[in-house]
Amino acid sequence: MSASPDRPELALSPAGDGDFEALMSLRLAAMRESLERLGRFDPQRARERLSRGYQPAHTRHILRGGELVGFVVVVPREDGWQLDHLYVHPSAQREGVGSWVLEQVLAEADAVHMPVSVTALKYSDANRFYQRHGFELQAEGEWDWFYLRAAR
Numbered sequence: 538m539s540a541s542p543d544r545p546e547l548a549l550s551p552a553g554d555g556d557f558e559a560l561m562s563l564r565l566a567a568m569r570e571s572l573e574r575l576g577r578f579d580p581q582r583a584r585e586r587l588s589r590g591y592q593p594a595h596t597r598h599i600l601r602g603g604e605l606v607g608f609v610v611v612v613p614r615e616d617g618w619q620l621d622h623l624y625v626h627p628s629a630q631r632e633g634v635g636s637w638v639l640e641q642v643l644a645e646a647d648a649v650h651m652p653v654s655v656t657a658l659k660y661s662d663a664n665r666f667y668q669r670h671g672f673e674l675q676a677e678g679e680w681d682w683f684y685l686r687a688a689r
Contacts, residue, residue: 547637552596552608560596560608560624561587567607567624571661577680590621599638601629609638611645617652617688618642639670643686652688656681 552560564587569578592612599607607625611618620642625635646653655672657663659682668674672684 546602547634548600549597549609549638549641550600552593552598554593556593556596556598557588557591559605560591563605563608563626564622564624566626567630568658570627571658571663587622595621599625599634601634606634607638609642611642611653613651617654617685618646620653620655623655635666636670639666643670646686647689650688653686655684655686657684 561584565580565583568583590610590612592610595612596608596610598605599609606629608622609620609624610622612621613619620639623635623638623642625638643653653672654675655667656678657667659677659680664682667684670686672686674682675685676683
């Protein structure tokens with residue numbers, strides 16, 4: 538487990554095979570508002586998307602004071618890292634948790650000079666969040682925007 542020296546209440550810890558249901562519930566809570574705004578909230582589709590790509594080896598819990606408040610999935614690829622999921626429960630949003638997690642991921646990527654890509658739902662607050670952290674828009678899909686943060 539990696540803890541934050543500047544925010545000791547925050548830590549990342551490995552996820553396991555048995556964590557899927559808890560992470561699924563967390564994802565639904567985190568995405569509900571954005572998806573409802575687009576008329577696309579569908580718990581079954583969300584379950585299918587997460588289950589298709591659930592890789593415990595690349596998944597870490599986000600803990601605040603030992604409590605699960607989110608999760609992050611970073612998948613290494615030949616051409617860089619894919620930030621596949623970063624979800625923070627609404628009760629912990631707008632408190633710097635997501636920024637702290639993203640700073641950890643980007644520091645790890647920088648240490649090995651890897652670019653990081655991410656996909657964000659159109660019109661989600663996540664778009665401003667990723668842009669603030671140095672991601673640049675690369676392409677637009679029907680429902681998503683695709684970003685890249687260059688290797689450093």
